[in-house]
Amino acid sequence: MSAMEVKTGKYSYYVEAKSQQIADRPRKFLEAFAAILDRSNYGLALEAYARLGSKCSRCASSCQLYMTTGDERDIPCRRSNLLLEVYRRYFTAAGQWRARLTGGFVLTDEYLDLMAEEYYRCTACRRCKMLCPLGIDHGLITHLARWLLAEVGIIPKALLVAVREQLEGVGNTSAIPVPALKDTCEFLEEEFRDIYGVDVKFPIDVEGAEYIFFPAVSDYLLEPDTLMGNAAVMHVTGGSWTIGTGNYDGINYGLFYSDRMMERIVYKMVAEARRLRAQKILVGECGHATRSAWFVPTFCGREGPQVVNFMQYTARALREGRIPLKGKVIEERVTYHDPCNIARSGRITEEPREILRAICTDFVEMFPNRTENLCCGGGGGTVSIDEIRAFRTGLMGKKKAEQIRATGAKIVVAPCANCKKQLREVCEDNGLADVQVVGLHDLLLKAIDFGVEKPAGENGS
Numbered sequence: 001m002s003a004m005e006v007k008t009g010k011y012s013y014y015v016e017a018k019s020q021q022i023a024d025r026p027r028k029f030l031e032a033f034a035a036i037l038d039r040s041n042y043g044l045a046l047e048a049y050a051r052l053g054s055k056c057s058r059c060a061s062s063c064q065l066y067m068t069t070g071d072e073r074d075i076p077c078r079r080s081n082l083l084l085e086v087y088r089r090y091f092t093a094a095g096q097w098r099a100r101l102t103g104g105f106v107l108t109d110e111y112l113d114l115m116a117e118e119y120y121r122c123t124a125c126r127r128c129k130m131l132c133p134l135g136i137d138h139g140l141i142t143h144l145a146r147w148l149l150a151e152v153g154i155i156p157k158a159l160l161v162a163v164r165e166q167l168e169g170v171g172n173t174s175a176i177p178v179p180a181l182k183d184t185c186e187f188l189e190e191e192f193r194d195i196y197g198v199d200v201k202f203p204i205d206v207e208g209a210e211y212i213f214f215p216a217v218s219d220y221l222l223e224p225d226t227l228m229g230n231a232a233v234m235h236v237t238g239g240s241w242t243i244g245t246g247n248y249d250g251i252n253y254g255l256f257y258s259d260r261m262m263e264r265i266v267y268k269m270v271a272e273a274r275r276l277r278a279q280k281i282l283v284g285e286c287g288h289a290t291r292s293a294w295f296v297p298t299f300c301g302r303e304g305p306q307v308v309n310f311m312q313y314t315a316r317a318l319r320e321g322r323i324p325l326k327g328k329v330i331e332e333r334v335t336y337h338d339p340c341n342i343a344r345s346g347r348i349t350e351e352p353r354e355i356l357r358a359i360c361t362d363f364v365e366m367f368p369n370r371t372e373n374l375c376c377g378g379g380g381g382t383v384s385i386d387e388i389r390a391f392r393t394g395l396m397g398k399k400k401a402e403q404i405r406a407t408g409a410k411i412v413v414a415p416c417a418n419c420k421k422q423l424r425e426v427c428e429d430n431g432l433a434d435v436q437v438v439g440l441h442d443l444l445l446k447a448i449d450f451g452v453e454k455p456a457g458e459n460g461s
């Protein structure tokens with residue numbers, strides 16, 4: 001059989017003559033696949049995964065989606081096999097020869113549509129990787145599949161619009177202009193004076209600070225208590241920090257659909273740190289923002305600024321006795337949700353617990369927890385897709401709701417902007433409307449002892 005060969009670097013793929021009318025999207029998908037394999041290390045992982053034949057299905061029992069649906073399509077290895085099948089067929093010698101001899105699998109538009117549907121049913125939480133005896137990382141496969149789909153224009157609109165706004169629009173995902181940022185910071189400073197009687201600053205464009213602060217920018221609109229908790233910690237510890245008006249958004253939706261976009265957003269963050277000569281990047285309460293910032297050395301080299309998650313800063317300061325506390329002032333039952341990107345990918349599990357135990361009288365764990373936690377159900381960027389709320393809260397988040405209910409807690413702490421939004425919706429849609437979902441620094445703020453008399457008539461809470 002004659003074949004058409006398309007070469008991109010050392011990888012090449014073959015399309016039989018009869019399928020030269022292969023649709024445009026599949027052709028572009030394969031070209032992008034070849035280019036990515038050629039210029040990255042993904043090929044090493046795929047080569048190993050594609051050779052492994054085990055179908056023990058242990059991964060199924062670790063996926064909260066499969067646990068809820070029991071649908072075979074939701075078994076992690078079945079989903080991953082969709083991409084591995086394309087890899088085997090077009091990028092291995094055996095697959096190419098088999099196709100020449102016997103025909104068989106051809107990548108089609110319908111197959112791409114199927115992949116799009118399946119790879120956005122997975123939140124890339126990576127829990128299944130922990131149970132796979134062969135160490136297959138289904139989250140990584142989902143990540144790569146989404147990138148390839150993005151290269152042929154298959155991207156959820158919510159993610160695309162947010163990234164465009166960040167890279168080509170106002171400069172951040174919530175389209176908050178600089179004057180509005182400054183107004184918000186001034187308003188929060190006034191709140192500190194009115195409620196706590198203290199002069200806490202949100203420093204802006206300070207050159208040479210130790211830390212430049214990048215929260216999820218949506219916190220300026222939706223989570224003022226978290227930001228006030230962050231500022232309070234910097235105030236009582238005498239931390240050297242700044243917010244930069246050139247870039248104040250830690251969100252990086254590139255992590256969810258394109259390494260190319262992720263890289264551009266990481267560069268933008270580092271450029272702002274360099275403009276203000278900040279030594280370190282301090283990421284606010286956001287899981288994916290933290291994880292994507294950890295790619296600074298990958299994209300910018302070892303000389304790039306160090307990345308610190310705010311909980312690491314706070315826990316260390318608490319251990320060193322630099323955060324004065326009024327005591328265990330939180331008396332309601334509190335539980336903690338481990339964001340996947342922080343706990344499983346970042347191994348930050350004990351810091352938040354140290355802080356919570358210092359301020360709560362009734363802290364209880366949900367099970368499983370730490371690196372084995374269940375995803376909130378809105379990971380991988382799916383939380384920003386409002387159209388799939390019923391899927392996120394009814395299927396993907398159902399086990400999470402059961403976990404929360406079992407604790408009897410009335411407060412769930414989730415140090416991540418995305419997890420907070422998703423868990424609030426999970427609670428609303430699963431009969432847990434009386435459960436409050438808050439950030440970690442929101443609670444800490446209530447316990448910090450500023451050492452001043454509160455103004456008359458204010459309760460300081």
Ligand code: SF4
Nearest residue numbers: 063122123125126128
């Ligand atoms: S990464 Fe998470 S959501 Fe995706 S298949 Fe694995 S356990 Fe399920």
Ligand code: SF4
Nearest residue numbers: 054056057059077132
């Ligand atoms: S647990 Fe690993 S080896 Fe077993 S079926 Fe899943 S991916 Fe394959």
